[in-house]
Amino acid sequence: MNPDFVAVDWGSTNRRVFHVAADGSVIRRMVDDRGLRAVSDFPTEIARLREETGALALLLAGTVGSNRGWVEVPYVPAPARLATVAAGVLRAGDGVFIVPGVNVPDPVRPDIMRGEEVQLLGALALGLIGDGLVCLPGTHSKWVVVDDGAIDSFRTVMTGDIFAALQSASILSDLLVDAPACDAVFALGVDHGLEASDLTAELFTTRARVLTAGMSRADAASRISGLLIGADVRIGLGHRRADVVPLIGAPALCELFALALQRAGRESVVIDGETAFVAGACAIMKEILA
Amino acid sequence: MNPDFVAVDWGSTNRRVFHVAADGSVIRRMVDDRGLRAVSDFPTEIARLREETGALALLLAGTVGSNRGWVEVPYVPAPARLATVAAGVLRAGDGVFIVPGVNVPDPVRPDIMRGEEVQLLGALALGLIGDGLVCLPGTHSKWVVVDDGAIDSFRTVMTGDIFAALQSASILSDLLVDAPACDAVFALGVDHGLEASDLTAELFTTRARVLTAGMSRADAASRISGLLIGADVRIGLGHRRADVVPLIGAPALCELFALALQRAGRESVVIDGETAFVAGACAIMKEILA
Numbered sequence: 001m002n003p004d005f006v007a008v009d010w011g012s013t014n015r016r017v018f019h020v021a022a023d024g025s026v027i028r029r030m031v032d033d034r035g036l037r038a039v040s041d042f043p044t045e046i047a048r049l050r051e052e053t054g055a056l057a058l059l060l061a062g063t064v065g066s067n068r069g070w071v072e073v074p075y076v077p078a079p080a081r082l083a084t085v086a087a088g089v090l091r092a093g094d095g096v097f098i099v100p101g102v103n104v105p106d107p108v109r110p111d112i113m114r115g116e117e118v119q120l121l122g123a124l125a126l127g128l129i130g131d132g133l134v135c136l137p138g139t140h141s142k143w144v145v146v147d148d149g150a151i152d153s154f155r156t157v158m159t160g161d162i163f164a165a166l167q168s169a170s171i172l173s174d175l176l177v178d179a180p181a182c183d184a185v186f187a188l189g190v191d192h193g194l195e196a197s198d199l200t201a202e203l204f205t206t207r208a209r210v211l212t213a214g215m216s217r218a219d220a221a222s223r224i225s226g227l228l229i230g231a232d233v234r235i236g237l238g239h240r241r242a243d244v245v246p247l248i249g250a251p252a253l254c255e256l257f258a259l260a261l262q263r264a265g266r267e268s269v270v271i272d273g274e275t276a277f278v279a280g281a282c283a284i285m286k287e288i289l290a
Numbered sequence: 291m292n293p294d295f296v297a298v299d300w301g302s303t304n305r306r307v308f309h310v311a312a313d314g315s316v317i318r319r320m321v322d323d324r325g326l327r328a329v330s331d332f333p334t335e336i337a338r339l340r341e342e343t344g345a346l347a348l349l350l351a352g353t354v355g356s357n358r359g360w361v362e363v364p365y366v367p368a369p370a371r372l373a374t375v376a377a378g379v380l381r382a383g384d385g386v387f388i389v390p391g392v393n394v395p396d397p398v399r400p401d402i403m404r405g406e407e408v409q410l411l412g413a414l415a416l417g418l419i420g421d422g423l424v425c426l427p428g429t430h431s432k433w434v435v436v437d438d439g440a441i442d443s444f445r446t447v448m449t450g451d452i453f454a455a456l457q458s459a460s461i462l463s464d465l466l467v468d469a470p471a472c473d474a475v476f477a478l479g480v481d482h483g484l485e486a487s488d489l490t491a492e493l494f495t496t497r498a499r500v501l502t503a504g505m506s507r508a509d510a511a512s513r514i515s516g517l518l519i520g521a522d523v524r525i526g527l528g529h530r531r532a533d534v535v536p537l538i539g540a541p542a543l544c545e546l547f548a549l550a551l552q553r554a555g556r557e558s559v560v561i562d563g564e565t566a567f568v569a570g571a572c573a574i575m576k577e578i579l580a
Contacts, residue, residue: 033458103498105502110495110499110503111494111495111496111498112502140494155489156494157490157494158461158490158491158494159490161460162452164460165455165458166455166458168455169458170427170451170452170460171429171448193513197487199489199521200447200449200452200489200521201445201446201447203448204401204430204446205400205401205446207402208393208400208446209400211365211393212393212400213397219344228490228524231490232490235490235491
């Protein structure tokens with residue numbers, strides 16, 4: 001059994017800190033906006049974190065280990081299982097460990113993940129997923145093929161990132177004020193995204209619908225989200241025969257992807273992303289302390 | 291023959307002002323950044339413009355006539371010819387005219403343009419285009435079917451807008467510092483965009499190529515531009531049999547689209563966007579003064 005430790009899912013915008021007990025349960029959870037963009041001095045930030053959590057071991061995962069983060073930890077290549085990821089963990093200071101990302105070393109279609117590998121290893125450790133296709137919706141959705149208990153290959157679709165970019169700096173920005181609804185308008189957008197491959201044109205028609213056909217701004221946001229998520233699911237499924245696709249992530253976003261999968265004739269099960277992350281962190285910690 | 295007048299192509303970011311002589315030649319050309327985002331008081335801005343150009347008639351086109359501009363001028367529906375557009379011109383003040391945009395009143399695939407109709411009417415007036423497919427590359431590329439001398443239908447692809455949004459607010463932003471080159475890397479991106487329909491995933495692989503396969507940032511920018519323009523040309527051509535596609539726009543951007551069309555097995559001819567705009571403004575002015 002591990003001693004208590006602190007697992008940190010440290011992304012560009014947010015930071016999630018979990019004080020994890022010896023039995024794997026979460027004693028304390030803190031979510032704040034001390035993501036990479038808000039932090040310049042990592043040693044000071046780590047010291048501050050320790051004032052709050054005590055001198056426990058820290059396991060850091062996410063973009064904190066990227067070229068945009070604190071220390072760049074080399075990717076471990078897929079296929080990657082628990083032992084592969086644990087072997088790539090970097091010791092960045094006294095009791096401070098950074099999890100490596102995983103890359104697909106395919107010259108035709110290279111890909112990278114950083115943080116999601118912890119969730120995947122956690123869902124595997126909990127027995128919530130097995131071999132097959134798994135989807136982790138997010139800023140950068142990951143569609144992962146698990147084979148023989150390892151992250152075998154994966155594909156990233158930058159759906160959430162493009163949605164946010166359109167929201168902050170495009171002609172569609174004034175239509176993207178309300179959060180997308182999981183409704184019939186969203187579903188129509190999904191259907192288009194699943195069938196057609198004209199995303200960069202179809203997105204623009206939403207502005208025409210608002211200006212010349214009376215669509216509301218709230219519906220426009222749902223439709224734009226539907227088009228992007230429909231395309232995401234089309235790309236992620238590819239020609240695969242996955243009947244049931246596990247979704248690992250934030251429940252509200254998983255709900256949108258579950259509806260999209262349903263429109264594509266697939267079932268899904270939702271696995272809470274934080275639960276999976278903590279379980280993965282425990283599994284990695286156990287491996288590196290072994 | 292028209293008297294002298296001033297034609298203004300007034301977009302969101304830039305403003306192009308042309309003092310046009312009675313014979314259609316440009317006496318003076320001014321380009322500045324007094325686009326809509328920089329202007330809040332239009333009457334004062336118009337008065338300032340007249341101090342520079344004299345009390346000539348002003349013909350304004352572009353997003354100045356949109357819901358984001360000065361006065362919203364209703365779209366005229368396609369099919370639209372010179373007379374249709376001229377009939378929709380709004381007199382916004384003494385000697386100040388605003389050109390309407392054109393919309394496609396199709397409930398399944400509505401679309402809108404504002405400003406490009408002037409370039410199209412100009413290219414038609416100069417005899418540089420006839421019936422068939424025409425492309426106007428830009429922030430919002432327009433693929434227009436001209437039939438019987440009228441703007442019959444069109445489709446917008448928001449290529450430039452998405453490129454700029456990715457540049458300003460996405461994980462790809464630090465790869466989009468250099469301007470895209472019209473080179474072999476760009477062409478490979480185009481080829482992918484022409485054939486595959488996985489744009490939102492393939493864009494992300496560019497980051498993986500830089501981080502794990504040694505691609506330079508300059509090449510990354512060219513590849514991302516190629517992927518977007520390849521998709522643009524694929525969508526714009528659709529299943530049409532256009533052997534030669536006229537390109538109306540800024541020469542540097544037209545060069546990228548010409549290469550993309552060549553990769554798609556099509557020829558192209560480039561028509562300078564400013565020349566077309568001035569000719570269109572003359573044709574509209576003549577019609578409204580008739």
